[in-house]
Amino acid sequence: MAEEKNINEPKVRYSDEELQEFKEIILDMLAKAKKEYKTLRDVITHGSSNDIEDTSPTFKVMEEGATTLSKEEAGQLAQRQYKFIQNLEAALVRIENKTYGICRVTGKLIPKERLRLVPHATLTVEAKEMMNKNK
Numbered sequence: 001m002a003e004e005k006n007i008n009e010p011k012v013r014y015s016d017e018e019l020q021e022f023k024e025i026i027l028d029m030l031a032k033a034k035k036e037y038k039t040l041r042d043v044i045t046h047g048s049s050n051d052i053e054d055t056s057p058t059f060k061v062m063e064e065g066a067t068t069l070s071k072e073e074a075g076q077l078a079q080r081q082y083k084f085i086q087n088l089e090a091a092l093v094r095i096e097n098k099t100y101g102i103c104r105v106t107g108k109l110i111p112k113e114r115l116r117l118v119p120h121a122t123l124t125v126e127a128k129e130m131m132n133k134n135k
Contacts, residue, residue: 011109012102012109013098013099013100013101013102013109014100014101014109016098018101018112019095019098019100019101022091022095022100022101022115022116022119023092023095025116025119026088026091026092026095026119026120027092029088029119030085030088030089030092033081033084033085033088034085036081037078037081037082037085040074040075040077040078040081041078043071043074044071044074044075044078084120087120088119088120090120091119091120094122101115103122103123103124103127104122104123104127105123105124105127105130105131106124106126106127108124110122110123110124111124
C-alpha cells in the first residue's frame with residue numbers, strides 16, 4: 001500500500017510514451033516546415049529554375065489560388081518559417097530533457113490538446129493571457 005501513488009497528485013511531467021507521441025508530431029511538422037522554408041528560399045534566390053520564371057519574382061500560393069508573393073513577402077514568410085523551425089527544434093530539446101509540456105510561468109502541465117495544435121508552446125493559455133494583460 002505504501003508504494004501506491006496518490007491519484008489526486010498533479011502530474012509533474014508527461015510520460016515517455018506521451019513525449020514520444022509529441023516528438024512524432026513535431027518531427028512531422030518540422031519536415032513540412034523545412035520543405036516550405038526551402039521553397040520560400042528558392043523563390044527569393046530563384047534557385048528552383050533557370051527559365052523565364054526568374055524575370056518574374058512571384059510565387060503561387062496554393063491555398064489562395066491566383067495570389068502571388070513578391071520577393072519581399074516571400075522573405076518575410078521565410079523569416080517566420082525559420083523562427084517556427086527554431087521553436088520546433090527547441091521543443092525537441094525539451095522532449096529530450098523531459099521538460100516538454102511544462103509551462104515556463106506556472107510550472108503546470110500544458111494540456112495535450114494545446115500541445116497537439118501548438119507543439120512548440122511553452123505557456124498554458126492562462127499564463128499567456130496573464131502575460132498579455134501585463135504588457
